[in-house]
Amino acid sequence: MELDERAVLKRVFNYMILILLAVVILAPFFIGIWTSFLPTMDIAKGNLFGTNVSLDNYVAAFTRTPILRYLANTVVIATITMFAQLLFCSMSAYAFVFLKFRFRKTFFTLLLITMMLPFEAEIIPNFATVKQMGLLDNYAALIIPFLTSAFGTFMLRQSFLQTPAELKEASDIEGLNHFQFYWHIVLPYNKISMITLGAYSFLGAWNQYLWPMLTTFSNNSRVIQNGLKQLQSEETFNDWGMIQASAAIIVIPTIIVLFIGQHYFKSGMNEGAVK
Amino acid sequence: MAKYKKLTLPLILILGIVLVAIFGKAISAKSATNDNRTEVVFWHEMGGPSEQALEKVVDGFNKSQIKYKVVPKYQGSYDEAIQKILQTHNTSTSPAVFQAFDISTAQMLHSGYTTPVQDFIDEDHYDVSKISSVARAFYANDGKQQAMPFNTSQPVLYYNASLLKKYGITPPPVSPSYSDITRVAKELYEKSGHKTKGMTVQVYGWFMEQALANANRQIANNNDGHTGNPTKVNIDNPDTVEFLKWIKENIKADDFIDYGSGASAGANQTAGFLSDKVGIFIQSSASIGQLSKNNKNELGITYFPHPDGKKANGVAIGGAALWISNDKPKNVQRGAFEFIKYTLKPEVQAEWQKATGYLALNKDSQKTSTLKDLYAKNPASKVPGEQLANAKANFANSGILMEGMQLARQLEEVAMETVYNGGDINSALKTADRSINENLTQLNKANGYK
Numbered sequence A: 001m002e003l004d005e006r007a008v009l010k011r012v013f014n015y016m017i018l019i020l021l022a023v024v025i026l027a028p029f030f031i032g033i034w035t036s037f038l039p040t041m042d043i044a045k046g047n048l049f050g051t052n053v054s055l056d057n058y059v060a061a062f063t064r065t066p067i068l069r070y071l072a073n074t075v076v077i078a079t080i081t082m083f084a085q086l087l088f089c090s091m092s093a094y095a096f097v098f099l100k101f102r103f104r105k106t107f108f109t110l111l112l113i114t115m116m117l118p119f120e121a122e123i124i125p126n127f128a129t130v131k132q133m134g135l136l137d138n139y140a141a142l143i144i145p146f147l148t149s150a151f152g153t154f155m156l157r158q159s160f161l162q163t164p165a166e167l168k169e170a171s172d173i174e175g176l177n178h179f180q181f182y183w184h185i186v187l188p189y190n191k192i193s194m195i196t197l198g199a200y201s202f203l204g205a206w207n208q209y210l211w212p213m214l215t216t217f218s219n220n221s222r223v224i225q226n227g228l229k230q231l232q233s234e235e236t237f238n239d240w241g242m243i244q245a246s247a248a249i250i251v252i253p254t255i256i257v258l259f260i261g262q263h264y265f266k267s268g269m270n271e272g273a274v275k
Numbered sequence B: 001m002a003k004y005k006k007l008t009l010p011l012i013l014i015l016g017i018v019l020v021a022i023f024g025k026a027i028s029a030k031s032a033t034n035d036n037r038t039e040v041v042f043w044h045e046m047g048g049p050s051e052q053a054l055e056k057v058v059d060g061f062n063k064s065q066i067k068y069k070v071v072p073k074y075q076g077s078y079d080e081a082i083q084k085i086l087q088t089h090n091t092s093t094s095p096a097v098f099q100a101f102d103i104s105t106a107q108m109l110h111s112g113y114t115t116p117v118q119d120f121i122d123e124d125h126y127d128v129s130k131i132s133s134v135a136r137a138f139y140a141n142d143g144k145q146q147a148m149p150f151n152t153s154q155p156v157l158y159y160n161a162s163l164l165k166k167y168g169i170t171p172p173p174v175s176p177s178y179s180d181i182t183r184v185a186k187e188l189y190e191k192s193g194h195k196t197k198g199m200t201v202q203v204y205g206w207f208m209e210q211a212l213a214n215a216n217r218q219i220a221n222n223n224d225g226h227t228g229n230p231t232k233v234n235i236d237n238p239d240t241v242e243f244l245k246w247i248k249e250n251i252k253a254d255d256f257i258d259y260g261s262g263a264s265a266g267a268n269q270t271a272g273f274l275s276d277k278v279g280i281f282i283q284s285s286a287s288i289g290q291l292s293k294n295n296k297n298e299l300g301i302t303y304f305p306h307p308d309g310k311k312a313n314g315v316a317i318g319g320a321a322l323w324i325s326n327d328k329p330k331n332v333q334r335g336a337f338e339f340i341k342y343t344l345k346p347e348v349q350a351e352w353q354k355a356t357g358y359l360a361l362n363k364d365s366q367k368t369s370t371l372k373d374l375y376a377k378n379p380a381s382k383v384p385g386e387q388l389a390n391a392k393a394n395f396a397n398s399g400i401l402m403e404g405m406q407l408a409r410q411l412e413e414v415a416m417e418t419v420y421n422g423g424d425i426n427s428a429l430k431t432a433d434r435s436i437n438e439n440l441t442q443l444n445k446a447n448g449y450k
Helices: A002-035 A040-045 A056-064 A067-098 A104-116 A119-132 A139-146 A150-161 A165-174 A178-189 A191-206 A210-215 A224-230 A240-271 B002-031 B048-064 B078-088 B102-111 B117-124 B133-138 B161-166 B178-191 B205-214 B238-252 B263-274 B285-292 B330-343 B346-356 B363-367 B369-377 B379-390 B405-420 B425-447
Strands: B038-044 B068-074 B097-101 B148-153 B155-160 B197-200 B278-284 B299-302 B318-325
Touching: A002 A240, A040 A240, A040 B263, A056 A067, A056 A240, A067 A104, A067 A139, A067 A150, A067 A178, A067 A191, A067 A224, A067 A240, A104 A150, A119 A139, A119 A210, A119 B078, A139 A191, A139 A210, A150 A191, A165 A178, A178 A191, A191 A240, A210 A224, A210 B078, A224 A240, B038 B048, B038 B078, B038 B330, B048 B068, B048 B330, B048 B346, B068 B330, B078 B097, B078 B102, B097 B102, B097 B330, B102 B318, B102 B405, B117 B318, B117 B330, B133 B148, B148 B285, B148 B330, B155 B161, B155 B205, B155 B285, B155 B379, B161 B178, B161 B299, B178 B197, B178 B238, B178 B278, B197 B263, B205 B238, B205 B405, B238 B405, B238 B425, B263 B278, B263 B285, B278 B285, B285 B299, B285 B379, B299 B379, B318 B330, B330 B346, B346 B363, B346 B369, B363 B369, B363 B379, B369 B379, B405 B425
Parallel strands: B038 B068, B038 B097, B197 B278
Antiparallel strands: B097 B318, B148 B318, B155 B278, B155 B299
């Protein structure tokens, strides 16, 4: 009996801490969503418990700003970036794991070195390159530099290394060529890593701010994070309610991606290939 | 079936891309409807509601024109836009006319990427005397108008007139001295039973510079850079000390509330003012829209306060100006100037002030029914315009034509913050002076300026 009580107490205590942490983490998010329903004057006054709740801010965001266009731009760019990274990173990772060639280790080290350099440090040469190629203010400027990533290759290589050697041997016996092995065995086997990388690269592209800010000049190619900045003025009146509503709209697709990713993540765990 | 199910997600995504690609093309095709007018690309940094007001100005110009067509493009914050303008010069994407903010004037001037608007003013014999002289002087060098002021604001002092009435406090005069404001702030704090703090001054270098301009004190040598590139800065002077002493006196009396620095400080102090937590604060005249829309309290406005026993010299302007790039053909530059002339028309300026809170620069704007109606509805909104009109341009109130102003401002803010937190005024200013001058020397050396 005594033991039971202690276990219950422990459990209650654990949950209390978890609830507290959840509140700390989620509160700003919910305050943000809540204020998106309030009129701007209430927000400016810091009066967060107003009762004038309405969808006006959302209507304003959709009708008075080009936010839909920004969303469309971002979806295109993030989706292309994601598929391109999945393809190119998995192919290069395959080469580093399953192909035997000279200087394989050296090349891999070189690749890793590029990871040590933050993107911000490469901005000036990248900008000059894109400018020389005449790609400024174009989707291409936002996609081409991100078609592949050293981190993605690195991550998938580590994952591919876990692929049992027996599978390779078996497929060699079956007479599968490299491409068949890559497509039918390596990719399905490493589904979880692929989905992780996909979600990671999609969100990365979705949340880009600095690079698109530098390379886009018009609403036709502007992405959503920069669009959000555009809703704010420098010194004059700001419609905080509408800005909050737009921020809420922007978050929704990222949550969807996370949900899809989670669903696949679970099914991947359950399958299991080699027993 | 399971095989097809796997394909649905990618299929939906690909379909989405294709749809957007078609849809997107249709939109861009629509925006590029061909007319034979010369296109003038205009880069600006007006986001939010002021972007809508700006687009109205552009629409008005385009409707009035058969030769030129201005295409407005938003570029981000003031600071970001400067880099984009400098880095894209001589490419096909660069603008023909652009908006650059006050403290980048020296940088723009030295870049050599712009055609002085003076060239066009001379060509057209355009009469600039109608345009506010303080605003013009800010963007002039060697007697030549380099750029044309556009969205212009000045810092003013806002007070909660309803609260003063409620407690029977005499409001400050329209051009108050430091001690006038101290008196009101102290009375408000005492009479409200310590519920409302008397005043705040945001930690913002711009305000410190304006306090000096108003005291007729130059900060940089060579007449604040208007007769030559500055080589020395002197923040540590009696006028800065007096300004900071004034703030310190109020901090000691406990009627002062410190909101810190940065954009959030600005938003917080506005929130504090609107919810009666603080009675007096200094802010850009462009904030007037935020402060009068749906504000149940009566808004009081005065000029920027000046030192006791000294006449107010007038403050410099803030905001941004329109520049013409020199990498575009002559006829495009001409179109850019036609647009600039249009923006300065009395009626356009009046509408602009009404929509945004930026000040109308054309003296004739005051005679328009637009502004007369506005003043009739809200008499206090007249004050910022009067402050601008009353100031006579001299070197002290025409801004500081110096590169590296962004960093200088940060260092000024460090000094202010030190004093607000109880540090010694003189040593804080000495430190600021030393760092600003070090940075200036280095910048001048790096750029090869004498």
